[in-house]
Amino acid sequence: MGPDRxxxxxxxxxxxxxxxxxxxxLLTLDRSCRLRPVALGTPQADALLHDLPEAERAxxxxxxxxxxxxxxxxxxxxxLLRLLGGGRLPAAVLASMPRLTERAYRLIADHRSxxxxxxxxxxxxxxxxxIARREQQRx
Numbered sequence: 229m230g231p232d233r234x235x236x237x238x239x240x241x242x243x244x245x246x247x248x249x250x251x252x253x254l255l256t257l258d259r260s261c262r263l264r265p266v267a268l269g270t271p272q273a274d275a276l277l278h279d280l281p282e283a284e285r286a287x288x289x290x291x292x293x294x295x296x297x298x299x300x301x302x303x304x305x306x307x308l309l310r311l312l313g314g315g316r317l318p319a320a321v322l323a324s325m326p327r328l329t330e331r332a333y334r335l336i337a338d339h340r341s342x343x344x345x346x347x348x349x350x351x352x353x354x355x356x357x358x359i360a361r362r363e364q365q366r367x
Contacts, residue, residue, distance in 0.1 A: 235264040236311060237276060239290040242267035245344030245352050247289065252355025255362050257312045265359050288337060302326070302333030 238254070241247040251265055266272045268285060276292050277285045288301035291308050299307055306323040309315035322329045336343065344352075 234262060234294055236262050236294065236308075237264045237266050237272075237290075237292040238308070239266050239268055239273045239276065239292065241286070241289070242269075244340055245347055246340040247344075248359060249344070249347045249352050249355045252351075252358045254308070254312070255358050257315075259313055260311075261362070261365060262311050263308075263362070265362055288333070301337070302330035305329055305333065 238251060240251050255263060255265070266276070273285070276296075276298070277290060284300075289304065290298055290300045291304040292298045293307070302322075303326065306319040306329075309319035309322065
């Protein structure tokens with residue numbers, strides 16, 4: 229069975245509570261179910277990131293289009309937002325300021341452990357359940 233060509237793959241760190249919570253929020257906003265979550269370190273993620281060194285794979289999240297085009301870190305925010313309802317304007321704003329978008333991404337990514345501790349466990353469990361449902365739907 230081939231991959232669903234309409235799916236955009238979001239490769240995320242399953243060991244990061246903030247990352248899972250953020251992805252859960254994105255999946256809630258993805259009413260058209262175009263996003264397919266894939267955890268870093270899985271065979272699917274490794275195949276999509278085969279050309280990146282391990283350190284680069286783990287350094288950020290990645291968005292892979294149905295055609296195989298990949299964006300990572302802050303650069304992935306505009307194309308991701310374009311997929312979500314109401315996301316075109318925020319995507320245009322972020323795309324117009326790529327250096328600032330990347331800096332903001334790095335600031336958040338560098339503090340994701342402390343941000344993750346601030347998120348209630350119940351919210352992370354809800355995000356985990358949402359991710360699991362989507363993985364089953366898109367599987």
